[in-house]
Amino acid sequence: MLFNESVIIALKALYSNKLRSILTMLGIIIGVGAVIAMVSIGMGVRKKVQDSISSLGSNMLIVQAGAPRVNGVRQAAGSGENLKLDDSDAIKKKIKNIDYVAPSVQKAYQVVNGNQNWNTTVYGITYEYMSIRSLTVNSGSFISDNDINTRTRVAVIGATVASNLFGSTNPVGKNIRINNDPYKIIGVLDNKGQSAMGQDQDDCVLIPITTAMERLMALTSIRTINVQVSSADKIDQVQAEIETLLRQRHRIKNPADDDFQVNNLTSIMETMTSTTTMITLLLGSIAAISLVVGGIGIMNIMMVSVTERTREIGIRKALGATFNNIMMQFLIESIVVSVLGGLVGIIIGCASAMAIAQFGGFNTVITLEPILLSFFFSVGIGLFFGIYPARKAAKLDPIEALRYE
Known part of the structure; x- marks a missing residue:
């Protein structure tokens, strides 16, 4: 019963000084x-980064051409021409624990449909490529093995390209021109949205790799090979086997002279997740400083309250209130302030996040x-900063307190 009465008294004390109580709680609310x-x-931010990397495929390894040494200086990734389509075929045939292997090349072009470009x-x-990048076709079909074998001029376009060239019209079956050559649209991809970057x-056009290399871009080498490993625990093993295989095919003895790079997306995701987690903790820690400031405000107001209620404390002690009774009374008041502030702060914080x-x-x-x-941190702050004023009140001499004017 004493605890319930203490809570009621605390609420009455706060209500009797409404403005002061609100200002005291404001620090906790903001914090x-x-x-x-x-x-x-x-x-x-962390979720967006994770989703962006996941959109590239799960358990992914990306083999990139380039990074050869010229006069002892390593060149940029993608700058070499030593990665061939046969390398992709060799990886697919000779390396185990692989689900998909998807080589690719790319280049920027102006795509034309009538008077639209x-x-x-x-x-x-x-x-x-469709499976490894988790692509789905909204209408039409995807590029087939027959299209690749026959070097057909067909294309699957992204939603952005379809919207800008054809508006609301379904483009499947229509032709577009790339580098003045006609390509028949056989499919339109579902929306994937923006990446984390x-x-x-x-905003893409997909065509058979053989058509791109031989009929459009005049390439003899490929830029990247996307490899999806069957399980996450096999990634490091498959990466090592791919590196060994490519060194054998490219006659490279010293790993420092590699003319390719194998990037592990799982490691990249772990690094990015670790970085964004640190950023999240930093933001939370900076915001938590205002909670400490709010706690100092609680201590300040409780000190004022002790001074104002000195005679009340003296009367309580004269009537038999113990040290613990007085201590509990003022601690409960400071905790009530922090609990109410914390509840209001939760509502404002969630509303702010949604806004x-x-x-x-x-x-x-x-x-x-x-x-x-x-x-709970705000409640702990209220408890911690309420201890000193509560002890000060509990230690008051009842005779001196009764004399206080």
Whole structure:
């Protein structure tokens, strides 16, 4: 019963000084709201990065041409011409634990339909590219092995290209011109949206890799080979086997002289996730500073409250209130302030996160963990900063307190 009475007395004391109580809670409200909003932004960035990397395919290895040494200086990735289509075939035939192998080339072109034109990237790909990149066809069909074998001038276009060249009309069966050559559209891809780097993944034209290399781009080498490993625990083993195979095919004895690079997307995702997690913690930590400031505000107001209620404390002690009774009374008051502030802060923080997502152009992810963490942290702050004023009140001499004017 004493605890319930203490809570009621605390609420009455706060209500009797409404403006002061609101200003005291404001620091906690801002702190909790800021922590939730900042952490939701950080987690939104992390999710966007993860989704972007995942859109490239799961358990992925990307073999890139280039990085040869010229006069002892390593060149940029993609600058070499030593990666061949036969290398892709060899990887597919000789390396185990692989689901898909998809070589590709790419180059920017202006694509024309009648009096409409659009600058985009044309990719030369194989049928496996659809599975490895998790692509789906909205209408029509995808590039087949027969298209690759016969070097057919056919194309599958992204939603952005379709919209800019054909508007709302279904382009399947119609022709576009790439480098003044006609290509028949056999399919339109579903929307994939933007990548984490802001690149429009729907702004693309896909054609058979043999058509691209021999009839459009006049290439004898490929730029990248996308490899999807059957399981995550086999990635490192498959990567080592691919590197060994390519060194044998390219007659490279010293790994430092590799004219290719094998990038592990799983490692890249782990690095990016670790980086974005640190950013999230940094944002949350900065926002949490305002919680500490709010705690100092609680201590300040409780000190004022002790001074104002000195005679009340003296009367309580004269009537038999113990040290623990007085201590509990003032601790409960400080905790009530932090609990109410924390609850209001949760509402404001969640509303702010949703508003940022709606109007600010940021992706936000609201989860239970930062909400609970910030709330209990605010309660702990109220408890910690309420101890000193409560002890001061409990230690007052009842005779001196009764004399206080």
